Amino acid sequence: MAAAAVLGGTGSALSGGKFENGAVSGAFSRLFNDEIHSDSSQESNSDNKKRNRPLNVSVDYIGKIWSLPNTIIGLIYGGLGHLIGEVGQFFGLYTAEPSISFDNNAIQFxxxxxxxxxxxxxxxxxYGNSTEMQPTSLRYNGAHTLGFEEMQHTYQAQILGPFYFPAHIVSGLSGLINNGNWHGGSAFLERGPHRRRPTAW
Structure with a gap:
């Protein structure tokens, strides 16, 4: 994913465009390409899902485009942190090794x-650098991973688009005011992802 972004940015810069535009295009080309070619065992065992795959992919594309403002903010924030982590590690100030991957319907920092x-x-x-905050960290005594839990928020973002940020703030404040916790029971965008079997809603 990082390589796709760098190659896209470099190609754009060489052709007279902006590096950042090419980087975002390259990253999303990889994101969409992996989405098309990903195939779970459940889908391969279901004729209905196979028939609906083109529709599902189209809806997924539209959702990712609709959520693009959120994603761009995430790329800037995650990329800045990644750069700080790399520099910190180079000078021996940061022990954890920052990395970028693609999984859980997202570009992961x-x-x-x-x-x-x-x-x-x-x-x-x-993700932070603690062992409990990794994509593969187990939740609910091994019922699912943190990455799978966070993936539910990507689906929320693909539905809510630019309204995801304000909705998430309202959700978190509701949990904080009513339950004393940002992820409390009143936080309506946290209920589904924090179930033992996570869902978006």
Whole structure:
């Protein structure tokens, strides 16, 4: 994913365009390409899902485009943290190795020094550097991973689009005021993702 972004940005710059525009285009080309070619065992066992795959992919594309403002903010925030982490590690000030991966319907920035827990911004997930805050960290005694939990927020973002940020703030404040916790029971955007079997809603 990072290589696709760098190649896209470099190609754009060489042809007289802006590096950042090419980088975003390259990253999303990779994101969409992986989405098309991903195939779960459940889908391969279902004729109905196979027939509906083109429709599902089209809806997924539209959702990712609709959520693009959130994703761009996530790329800037995650990318800045990644750069700080790389520089910090180079000078021996940061021990965890920052990395970028593609999984859980998102571009993932792992071991990010600007994040203490985990946060989803559109189709970007930024993880902190603790062992409990990794994409593969187990939740609910191994019922699912943190990455799968955060993936539910990417689906929320694809539905809500630019309204995701304000809705998430209202959701978190509702949980904070009524339950004393940003992820409390009144936080309507946290209910589904925090179930033992996570869902978007």
């Amino acid at each position: 792992e071991n990010n020094p600007l994040m203490l827990s985990a946060m989803t911004l559109g189709n970007v997930i930024v």
